[in-house]
Amino acid sequence: MTTWRIGTTVMHKVLEAEVTVPLTAALRTDDTALLKRYPWPAPEFSRADGTFVISVHGLLVDTGTRRILVDTCVGNARPSVPFLSMLDSAWLQDLAALGYPPESIDTVVCTHLHFDHVGWNTRLVDGKWVPTFPRARHLVTRVEWEHWADEADAGLRDTMQPLLDRGLVDFVETDHRVCDGVRLEAAPGHTPGQVAVVVESGAERAVITGDLVHHPVQFIEPDVPSLADTDAALAAATRRAFVERYADTGTLIVGTHFPAPTAGFLQRGGDGTVRFVADGRRG
Template identity: 85%
Template sequence: MTAWPIGSTVVHKVLEAEVRASLTTALRTEDTALLKRYPWPAPDFSRADGTFVISVHALVVDTGARRILVDTCVGNSRPSVPMLRMLDTTWLDDLAALGYPAESIDTVVCTHLHFDHIGWNTRLVEGEWVPTFPRARHLVTRTEWNHWAGEAGAEAGLRDTMWPLVDAGLVDLVETDHRVCEGVRLEAAPGHTPGQVAVVVESGEERAVITGDLVHHPVQFIEPDLPGMADVDAVLAAATRRAFVERYADTGTLVIGTHFPAPTAGLVGRGGNGTVRFVADDRR
């Protein structure tokens, strides 16, 4: 499994699944040659047949004092996507094998409430959905919750993945700039969903940011108007990507893609002519 040291904090990637996606479907473009115009750090970012790999993984942020899980993949959830419905994977065992059994997680950050980010919030045990991380506070932005808690939430399957947590008193509604703990904070990233956040990790002189779904592929840093899958507000999502590049390009900030396949993390920078680039980072 992949890990990145950020000062005295460590960020671990825990993979659940990888799905091959077509460019035209995932980024809603007819430009099939798009990915061929840019060099990518690994073959899975751009394949000859016009596909790339979408990684479904969670990220553990271990500060030494806190064990924070950012998003919880698909798990036992029941989305409308057949190939990702009721998965039976070793993800929870893999998390424990890494040294993070479910009961040791103290915080779960939901970057947003799409099914592939909250699926392991609960488990199906003898026909009942129960919290997977019973000792963790589950952080959801108030804006995100207000958007999904009505009819949209019924469609999204939150009855399985969120309401058991609410019933157990495990959910905290927070603002989009919430400080999780020393060195870990949320940063507003609206557009894909109204209350989506990125997660900023800072320790010593080093900084990383976990993207959430503000991008599905790093080409969206270069061409931010390319919409992502299921963007609620494509115009706002593009503005969020532009602001992200302005904030982090050439700063040495490690960008960890929530859906990027290996190498998963890299640096956003600008070339001599001002064009944006994404370069794989070898800290792992």
């Protein structure tokens, strides 16, 4: 677990799993030398054999008055992709050990509805899927839900229907203000209604990326899509706009799938080329 402070707001990374994958298992490219062209601050981002580490984690944002969980990972006992299937992790216990038992969570933000971002929305109790965070409002953007509403996938039914049955879901706009200092920002392309999450306190700001990138190289080469991007051109445009908005602003960029160091800054060199510089001070 890694912790950052954004002004008076505290953000915790709660790790569920890390998986080493080849480049082509995450990004839609035949350029196997892509990762070798850029100097990264940690071997996890670019290994000599062309693989890198994908992290699956949730991010707990504690403003002092609100406890907001951004994305809920894969969850236990769920069939999914082979390397994340039928997990039996201590993720929920780790969250509680930080001081955040499930009943204390006020809000769950689903950046989008892919399986590895909504899994712990529910948990299996006596053979039945029940809400994991029974007191939380679960925020899903309206456009995202409309995209998936007719989805027949059993995993999505298991992670969302118990919440709908209990009236725990709020369908919101992509620019929704969650509370003072926390707001959503549209990040379409990976899915139609995906959002990033902006956290601001005092003079400091952080942005949780969602899946607008799976690897920092996509900030430098935004036309390289992720395998699961539903609209590759729109996703590339979103990445370009993100870099223009946040490069050289001192904004802490927190990657939803980045292994440690999970956060860093977008900085431009003298030639205008952008780099992702890891925030080694805070993990």
